[in-house]
Amino acid sequence: NLKLGDWLLEIQSADYAFPKLHVRIATNDEGRASVAARYVQIGSEWSEDAPVLAYPLKIEASAKYDFFTPRQGFSIITMFSNPYMLMVGASLAAIFIMPKLQANLDPEALKELQEK
DSSP states (O other): OOOSEEEEEOOOOSSEEOOEEEEEEEEOTTSOEEEEEEEEOTTSOOOSOSOOOOSSOOOOOSEEOOOOOOOOOOOHHHHHTSHHHHHHHHHHHHHHHHHHHHHTSOHHHHHHHHHO
16 A cells, blocks of 8 residues: 555564665556565665565564663672772771871881971
8 A cells, every 4th residue: 555666664663673674666567566675774875786675575673672781799899999989998098007107107207297
């Protein structure tokens, strides 16, 4: 029930991706309608160089849509590579290491720090 001319056949599915087809409906010498279908990519011109698909069309899905990604499991490395954890680690290191560094200072340098 289509008129003569060029048509773009798109199959819409929520679960699968299908290739798009350029369908040309024309009349042959006998006056009968002939159908020629070719794969096409959106954004390119419809060329006559692509091979004609056999009729009736048997179209297979080119990919399955994957809308959901599985959640990542717990990982210590991922947790400690977080910037907030790095700041917490640096703060705790400063809290525990600074008193030990001050204990190793000679008494004259310690008096000098206390005066400042």
